[in-house]
Amino acid sequence: MTAKAILTDTTLCIGCELCVEACRREYKLGEDKARPWKMRIDDLSATRYTTIVRRPGNRFVRLQCRHCRQPACVSVCLVGAMQKTPEGPVVYDPDRCIGCRYCMMACPYGIPRYDWDKPVPFVRKCTLCYARLGQGREPACVEACPTKATIFGARDDLVAEAHRRIRENPGKYIDKVVGETEIGGTSVIYISDIPLDFLAWRPDLDRTPLPDLTWVALSKVPPMVLGVGGVMAGLWWIIDRRMKLAEHKEPEKKT
Amino acid sequence: MSTRRHVLKTILWAIMGVLAVVTVARFMRGLGATTALTDVTPWGFWIAFDVMSGVALAAGGFVLAATFYIFHMEAYHPFTRPAILTAFLGYIAVAVGIMYDLGLPWNIWHTIFFPQFRSVLFEVAMCVMLYLTVLALEFSPVVLEHRWFNRPPFTSIYALLRKATIPLVITGIVLSSLHQSSLGSLFLIAPYRLHPLWYSPIIWILFLVSAIGLGLMMVTAESFFSAWMFGHRLRMNQLAGLGKAASVVLFLYAILRLGDLAVRGTLGSAFDGSWQGNLFLFELVLGALLPATLLAFRGVRNSPAGLAASAAMTVLGTIGYRFDVCIVAFYRPEGMSYFPSWMEIAVSLGIVAGAVLVFIFFVERLRVYPEEHESGEHGEDPRPSPGPVFNPGTVRALLPLSLAAPRFYSIAFVGAAAAAIGIISGNVLHADPAVHTPVSAARTLDGVVGPPTGGHLRDVRVLQKDIPVPGGYKAMPLLMINGNRDDRLVLFSHDLHITKFGGLLSCVKCHHENLPFDKNTTCDKCHRDMYNTTDTFRHASHVAKLGGEKGCVRCHRDTKQVKDRATATACSKCHADVPPEETVVKPKEGTKKGVAAGYMDAMHGLCITCHRQMVQQSPKEYGPDFARCANCHRDFDAGQLLRMGPYVEAARGE
Numbered sequence: 001m002t003a004k005a006i007l008t009d010t011t012l013c014i015g016c017e018l019c020v021e022a023c024r025r026e027y028k029l030g031e032d033k034a035r036p037w038k039m040r041i042d043d044l045s046a047t048r049y050t051t052i053v054r055r056p057g058n059r060f061v062r063l064q065c066r067h068c069r070q071p072a073c074v075s076v077c078l079v080g081a082m083q084k085t086p087e088g089p090v091v092y093d094p095d096r097c098i099g100c101r102y103c104m105m106a107c108p109y110g111i112p113r114y115d116w117d118k119p120v121p122f123v124r125k126c127t128l129c130y131a132r133l134g135q136g137r138e139p140a141c142v143e144a145c146p147t148k149a150t151i152f153g154a155r156d157d158l159v160a161e162a163h164r165r166i167r168e169n170p171g172k173y174i175d176k177v178v179g180e181t182e183i184g185g186t187s188v189i190y191i192s193d194i195p196l197d198f199l200a201w202r203p204d205l206d207r208t209p210l211p212d213l214t215w216v217a218l219s220k221v222p223p224m225v226l227g228v229g230g231v232m233a234g235l236w237w238i239i240d241r242r243m244k245l246a247e248h249k250e251p252e253k254k255t
Numbered sequence: 256m257s258t259r260r261h262v263l264k265t266i267l268w269a270i271m272g273v274l275a276v277v278t279v280a281r282f283m284r285g286l287g288a289t290t291a292l293t294d295v296t297p298w299g300f301w302i303a304f305d306v307m308s309g310v311a312l313a314a315g316g317f318v319l320a321a322t323f324y325i326f327h328m329e330a331y332h333p334f335t336r337p338a339i340l341t342a343f344l345g346y347i348a349v350a351v352g353i354m355y356d357l358g359l360p361w362n363i364w365h366t367i368f369f370p371q372f373r374s375v376l377f378e379v380a381m382c383v384m385l386y387l388t389v390l391a392l393e394f395s396p397v398v399l400e401h402r403w404f405n406r407p408p409f410t411s412i413y414a415l416l417r418k419a420t421i422p423l424v425i426t427g428i429v430l431s432s433l434h435q436s437s438l439g440s441l442f443l444i445a446p447y448r449l450h451p452l453w454y455s456p457i458i459w460i461l462f463l464v465s466a467i468g469l470g471l472m473m474v475t476a477e478s479f480f481s482a483w484m485f486g487h488r489l490r491m492n493q494l495a496g497l498g499k500a501a502s503v504v505l506f507l508y509a510i511l512r513l514g515d516l517a518v519r520g521t522l523g524s525a526f527d528g529s530w531q532g533n534l535f536l537f538e539l540v541l542g543a544l545l546p547a548t549l550l551a552f553r554g555v556r557n558s559p560a561g562l563a564a565s566a567a568m569t570v571l572g573t574i575g576y577r578f579d580v581c582i583v584a585f586y587r588p589e590g591m592s593y594f595p596s597w598m599e600i601a602v603s604l605g606i607v608a609g610a611v612l613v614f615i616f617f618v619e620r621l622r623v624y625p626e627e628h629e630s631g632e633h634g635e636d637p638r639p640s641p642g643p644v645f646n647p648g649t650v651r652a653l654l655p656l657s658l659a660a661p662r663f664y665s666i667a668f669v670g671a672a673a674a675a676i677g678i679i680s681g682n683v684l685h686a687d688p689a690v691h692t693p694v695s696a697a698r699t700l701d702g703v704v705g706p707p708t709g710g711h712l713r714d715v716r717v718l719q720k721d722i723p724v725p726g727g728y729k730a731m732p733l734l735m736i737n738g739n740r741d742d743r744l745v746l747f748s749h750d751l752h753i754t755k756f757g758g759l760l761s762c763v764k765c766h767h768e769n770l771p772f773d774k775n776t777t778c779d780k781c782h783r784d785m786y787n788t789t790d791t792f793r794h795a796s797h798v799a800k801l802g803g804e805k806g807c808v809r810c811h812r813d814t815k816q817v818k819d820r821a822t823a824t825a826c827s828k829c830h831a832d833v834p835p836e837e838t839v840v841k842p843k844e845g846t847k848k849g850v851a852a853g854y855m856d857a858m859h860g861l862c863i864t865c866h867r868q869m870v871q872q873s874p875k876e877y878g879p880d881f882a883r884c885a886n887c888h889r890d891f892d893a894g895q896l897l898r899m900g901p902y903v904e905a906a907r908g909e
Contacts, residue, residue, distance in 0.1 A: 044294075045294070072444050075373050075374065075444070076374055076375065076376060076444055077371060077374060077376075078366055078371050078374040078376040078377035078380055079362075079365040079366060079369045079371065079377075080369050080371045096362075096365055096369060097358070097359055097362065098357055098358075098359050098360070098362040098363055098365055098366065099357045099358020099359040099360070099362070100356075100357055100358075100376060101297035101298065101358065102374075102376050102441070104294065104297035105297055105298055105444075105445060105448075105585075106444040106445060108445075108447050108448075110294075110295065112294075113294045114286075114294060114297065114358070115285075115358075116285065116286055116287030116292065116293070116294075117285060117287040117288065118285050118287075119282065119283060119284060119285040120285075120358075120359065121285060121286065121358040121359070122358070122359075200447060201447040201448045201586055202447040202448075202586075205447065206446075210444050210446070211373065211444070213443045213444060213446060213456075214373075214375055214440060214443045214444050215373070216443070216456065217375070217436075217437075217440040217443055217459045218373065218375055218378065218440065221378060221433060221437075224429075224432065224433060224436075225429055225433065228428060228429045228432050228433075229425055229426075229428075229429045232321070232325055232424075232425045232428050232429070233425055235325050235326070236324070236325045236421060236425070239325070239326060239327045240327065243327055
């Protein structure tokens, strides 16, 4: 199956939040609850998988899980509760999860949220409506968008469409398809007339997928087992032998 | 038993009492009610202290096992058993700490059944589990030496375990070096969140080397503890040797860390005076450079004070390193700082207290210190008599001496637990957490309202100090309606509406319903969310008011029906004055009892419907414009918002 994606064109978004409501209805998310500290109530949360961020100049940017092509959350999960499907969505299996929240630490976009107020908590995030895709339907947010600011399709087509829009409207957009290549690319891509650096923790995202950084150290595990084990066993044997020899020699000296 | 040990054990039991209460709260109410963790700080005190620091502090076990068993340094034999016991209890403490931190701890076995070989955390989890097993096997000969196990099946197991010592030790060293380093590798995934002074491609080497240095110093610290607690003599020759080794390892760690920064070209940011730079320098000097330098001097190594100070600095500095990586230097947006709740700290302290109690228990009953044992320090009696010094006279008079001490610990435990129940906030232990939605109430600010321009339409503006009030404009307070909580406000003249609808008696037209004991409930009390309906009906308070379970039938008249909102008596049956007769908005009948509409629906329902009606009544006075969106939403224009800025700021600061 071809990889699907969502393209959001922030110049078309009017901030009506129908996508947020469609998502809320689709997943029966209920009422937004109060957050501690200075977290905004209309930020992403366990009861809000997508939200609209207002930026200076009356611009609206929709936040949701970026569904990375090489997701950090999937690579760090120690029980495989996070999985990248061939269709594109990064899905979460609550029955597998043990609640370590490493996915939340690892996400370069700070997306996964947690049921902090529940005694049996789960990780919550957008699933790109994986169940709906199986029925041949679009994600609920895309279906609800009245201005076609957010559209769904094959990733390759959408990347081409994004470049076409930038090319055919010179000066309208910043010449960058956000999510095309950074950290291996994402399945939710943006084009915009305002900088979208705020989407990640830091603006200077590299092309290297994050799981590769871990793999550098993790691939050293087998050599380390053999190395440390071998050196320790060897040292023990050598020292043990020398000491035994010394013990045997000592009485000889005395005599 | 000495008074000192008695006092310490009493304090530890008191901490355990607090732990018991917080444990109930943690597992009944969840992480949000008991911790300060948020979505931007998913890992907090428990991971940084119980796991990251705990594993590092328990490094003495494998370091000393290597020193004695692999390098055959016989002089260190007296240190091995306490070091392995410390490590064993340390790792059990880590495991217990993880159980508190995990959201779904009962699923921990998934780690074994759904292995993910690309996950560092999987490797850490497996190594910790296996190493815990190895430590248990390494320590079990000490248990089996007890005279109770001096019979057939146990003696052969003992012999087998003694033979397996070397393979076990080597396995333990391999597992330890793997997960000590992998705890650092956990952060390789977050290059964009962890500050460059701490993020390093070789962070796993730094974690391993610093853990070895800390392990050596922890053996020293443990010796000081047992000298202080059990009166054992300090073996200064061996401790000086450990100090010398620690000095070398800590220097290596500092050189690696600074060298790595230099190679990557970020060394400059350590000296730029930023708080991160200063923190980095402080942590490195305290945890490595200063103790390493001190321990390099023979005089310091050979003095108990010098050794103790160096050990304390290494412990604090290395714990600081783990905290910085895990919490302090881990980026979070402005204003979303994290400080652990007292319950998080209580859990960590409680786990440590438990570990220390078990340590003392083992020392009292087993040959943890074989040399001291043989010199008659502990005697042969496995049940040492409780000290008479610490017991208050009353307790001692009432109880036989052997029971007085345990009873005293119980009093400490129960007393501390009771105090903890008192301190714990009500909505953590025994009530539903209160819902405080941070909706700003409609605030007032000074404004000017122009004369009617065509029909009833008026120009409404915020009063500005430096701009004179235009002719024909009247100054009056304006309400800022801020339904979206994003400071895009609607300016609403309350005074004009009161005049229009006929004085103060017209309040009910808009203020359709008041909460109990409230005279004019502000909109945001019920209309909490822009889009969602809010439950304004409190079942619990009705139950209490109507006399508990006897009162059910007062509302649920038909006992055969399902007792839900749809079949219950309407609110207005009892509360005749809610809503008042003339109100414009009436609560919908049927399933919608006790439900307030979302903020948007309420505003639209009130303003637009009323204005439409008024236009019907007197179309000349009420221009058709009033029912149009832009009439209220004209501040949507960004220029206007900018102009309002300072007033909005001032109003927010109230």
